[in-house]
Amino acid sequence: MAELFQHLSTGFGAALTLSNLGFALIGCLLGTLIGVLPGLGAVATVAMLLPVTYGLDPLSGMIMLASIYYGAQYGGSTTAILVNLPGESSSVVTCLDGYRMARNGRAGAALSVAALGSLFAGIVGTLFIAGLGPLLAGVSQRFNSPEYFALMVFGLIGSVVLANGSVLKAIAMVFLGLLVGLVGIDVTSGTLRYTFGSLQLYDGIGFVVLALGFFGIPEIMSNLEKPASTRSVMVASYDSLMPTREEVRRAVPASIRGTLLGSFLGILPGGGGILAAFSSYALEKRVSKTPERFGTGMVEGVAGPESANNAAAQTAFIPMLTLGIPSHPVMALMMGALLVHGTAPGSSIMVNQPVLFWGLVASMFIGNLMLVIINLPLIGIWVQLLKVPYRLLFPAVLIFCCIGIYSVNNSAFEVMLAAFVATLGYVFYKLGCEPAPFLLAVVLGPMMEENLRRSMTLSRGDPAIFVERPICLALLVLSALLVALIALPSIRKRREETFVE
Amino acid sequence: MRIRSLQDFLAGLIFLAFGIVGLWIGRGYQMGSASHMGPGYFPVLLSGGLLLLGAAVAARSFVVEGQPIETIGWRPVLCIAGAVFAFGATIERFGLVVAVCAVTLLMAVATEERRWPEVIASAVVMSLFCIGIFVFGLGEPLKIWVF
Numbered sequence: 001m002a003e004l005f006q007h008l009s010t011g012f013g014a015a016l017t018l019s020n021l022g023f024a025l026i027g028c029l030l031g032t033l034i035g036v037l038p039g040l041g042a043v044a045t046v047a048m049l050l051p052v053t054y055g056l057d058p059l060s061g062m063i064m065l066a067s068i069y070y071g072a073q074y075g076g077s078t079t080a081i082l083v084n085l086p087g088e089s090s091s092v093v094t095c096l097d098g099y100r101m102a103r104n105g106r107a108g109a110a111l112s113v114a115a116l117g118s119l120f121a122g123i124v125g126t127l128f129i130a131g132l133g134p135l136l137a138g139v140s141q142r143f144n145s146p147e148y149f150a151l152m153v154f155g156l157i158g159s160v161v162l163a164n165g166s167v168l169k170a171i172a173m174v175f176l177g178l179l180v181g182l183v184g185i186d187v188t189s190g191t192l193r194y195t196f197g198s199l200q201l202y203d204g205i206g207f208v209v210l211a212l213g214f215f216g217i218p219e220i221m222s223n224l225e226k227p228a229s230t231r232s233v234m235v236a237s238y239d240s241l242m243p244t245r246e247e248v249r250r251a252v253p254a255s256i257r258g259t260l261l262g263s264f265l266g267i268l269p270g271g272g273g274i275l276a277a278f279s280s281y282a283l284e285k286r287v288s289k290t291p292e293r294f295g296t297g298m299v300e301g302v303a304g305p306e307s308a309n310n311a312a313a314q315t316a317f318i319p320m321l322t323l324g325i326p327s328h329p330v331m332a333l334m335m336g337a338l339l340v341h342g343t344a345p346g347s348s349i350m351v352n353q354p355v356l357f358w359g360l361v362a363s364m365f366i367g368n369l370m371l372v373i374i375n376l377p378l379i380g381i382w383v384q385l386l387k388v389p390y391r392l393l394f395p396a397v398l399i400f401c402c403i404g405i406y407s408v409n410n411s412a413f414e415v416m417l418a419a420f421v422a423t424l425g426y427v428f429y430k431l432g433c434e435p436a437p438f439l440l441a442v443v444l445g446p447m448m449e450e451n452l453r454r455s456m457t458l459s460r461g462d463p464a465i466f467v468e469r470p471i472c473l474a475l476l477v478l479s480a481l482l483v484a485l486i487a488l489p490s491i492r493k494r495r496e497e498t499f500v501e
Numbered sequence: 502m503r504i505r506s507l508q509d510f511l512a513g514l515i516f517l518a519f520g521i522v523g524l525w526i527g528r529g530y531q532m533g534s535a536s537h538m539g540p541g542y543f544p545v546l547l548s549g550g551l552l553l554l555g556a557a558v559a560a561r562s563f564v565v566e567g568q569p570i571e572t573i574g575w576r577p578v579l580c581i582a583g584a585v586f587a588f589g590a591t592i593e594r595f596g597l598v599v600a601v602c603a604v605t606l607l608m609a610v611a612t613e614e615r616r617w618p619e620v621i622a623s624a625v626v627m628s629l630f631c632i633g634i635f636v637f638g639l640g641e642p643l644k645i646w647v648f
Contacts, residue, residue: 182547194527415592
């Protein structure tokens with residue numbers, strides 16, 4: 001415990017410098033901005049700004065990217081409550097009761113409950129990282145290639161299970177992603193693979209190209225094709241931000257339950273805000289004495305899911321930082337940023353780069369506090385932003401996407417490539433194929449091949465090595481259980497219901 | 502025989518196509534053996550899997566009813582893809598201002614609610630803004646003007 005405090009004080013020392021506070025503030029503002037605006041997600045924003053952070057020192061860059069990510073979660077709930085549009089996919093659930101509360105004249109209370117619930121969840125989630133991180137890193141030091149391979153299988157299966165829609169198509173997206181990840185030079189043999197004779201593909205297809213091609217640009221496309229009338233915005237009015245005593249009494253336990261649920265679900269590979277928010281809403285409905293009143297403006301339906309998605313957003317850092325396995329496309333981008341700075345995330349990061357790790361953890365406390373301060377008093381300004389017409393907003397966003405892609409490698413080729421990737425991304429979106437499993441697979445592709453190769457060399461070509469090692473076997477059994485779980489008709493039905501709700 | 506889910510049918514075909522291309526190109530890479538995997542081993546494994554999955558998704562589309570494909574807005578999609586391509590095609594030869602104007606113009610064509618004075622104003626403002634932020638603020642090595 002004393003050790004933990006010592007680590008945290010190292011972290012706060014690093015995070016509390018004026019420049020790092022500044023980067024956290026910029027990140028929080030940008031994240032809130034993006035979160036408030038519907039149709040542009042955290043993945044796209046982080047991808048766009050990734051090249052900007054290459055010039056910063058690693059800690060400042062990570063602090064800024066992380067602030068954007070959880071800032072987007074906060075901002076998303078504002079739009080959900082006031083406009084009934086999910087600013088972020090994880091705040092879909094907040095629309096259900098949050099907007100009803102706003103219609104009942106309790107918008108201010110809903111906003112406060114959401115922000116304070118998120119703050120509480122953010123702090124608890126960060127404590128989870130501080131406590132669990134070193135533990136997991138300790139475990140992972142005993143990991144060898146077969147374990148890493150099994151862990152990646154588990155992670156990818158997790159992302160498939162949590163994908164919305166057809167499991168079969170999500171698995172196919174994983175295979176496609178792994179294959180796309182192999183484009184470029186094979187480090188072991190020096191063979192060029194799938195480069196179509198193009199020099200620019202020697203290093204593979206850039207991750208920013210894929211992230212913006214599958215998330216950012218198709219989002220703009222699908223927003224623009226909707227008729228203008230459905231995009232007009234009706235902002236609910238609000239007066240006081242203070243919740244009543246009765247609302248507080250009901251919100252606090254819901255927020256605690258949501259936080260615990262979200263912290264747990266966030267650690268799981270493929271985990272993240274959406275599932276946490278949906279599960280928390282279902283849980284609140286189940287424990288409530290008046291489940292039939294959900295959907296009419298119940299404060300529990302705001303407090304629970306909002307806490308859950310923010311807690312999950314924090315704990316999603318754990319697998320990336322300690323095992324080097326990203327569980328969310330944003331985490332994959334951040335891992336890419338770390339790699340650019342020559343830091344390989346994984347069990348060694350806490351030993352070799354304690355200032356980076358604990359500085360980031362400390363900055364999360366600061367960032368969450370900052371967000372409440374930014375969000376509550378400044379809500380009026382954020383709401384004004386919603387009134388900027390899309391015809392002015394989208395060209396600007398698209399230009400930022402283009403500059404973002406270009407500045408990764410100063411490569412015009414990559415921008416042109418992104419035009420094609422985006423068209424493909426849009427087609428997949430229309431065909432109900434999820435982009436998240438694809439993107440994670442792209443990142444994991446080369447690592448998976450490497451670890452598979454090493455394991456098989458270790459065992460002289462005998463695949464039994466994966467079931468002979470206990471940790472490895474456990475991970476594969478867990479993966480199989482996950483697959484079996486979604487194949488069961490009853491659970492399948494529940495899963496469909498959750499995503500439909 | 503009737504396609505019950507056009508979504509699945511088309512998705513299946515795309516996966517099949519990627520699987521076939523993967524195998525076709527991958528056939529030239531050294532396979533190696535299980536204990537010493539060559540550069541062709543994993544890609545062929547993946548392409549084969551993709552082929553099977555694509556076939557399964559396509560086959561399922563004849564059996565299981567699926568959701569219809571939402572209407573596709575060809576104009577915004579082509580304009581936006583075109584705008585990104587145009588940015589890439591112009592940024593190095595003609596510089597940031599031309600690239601920004603090209604994107605703004607194509608985005609104006611993409612929507613039905615454009616107002617030309619506004620489009621011109623936004624092209625000017627965006628050009629100045631991008632030069633200010635990215636070239637002077639962040640020091641990105643971007644060419645500003647044609648010369």
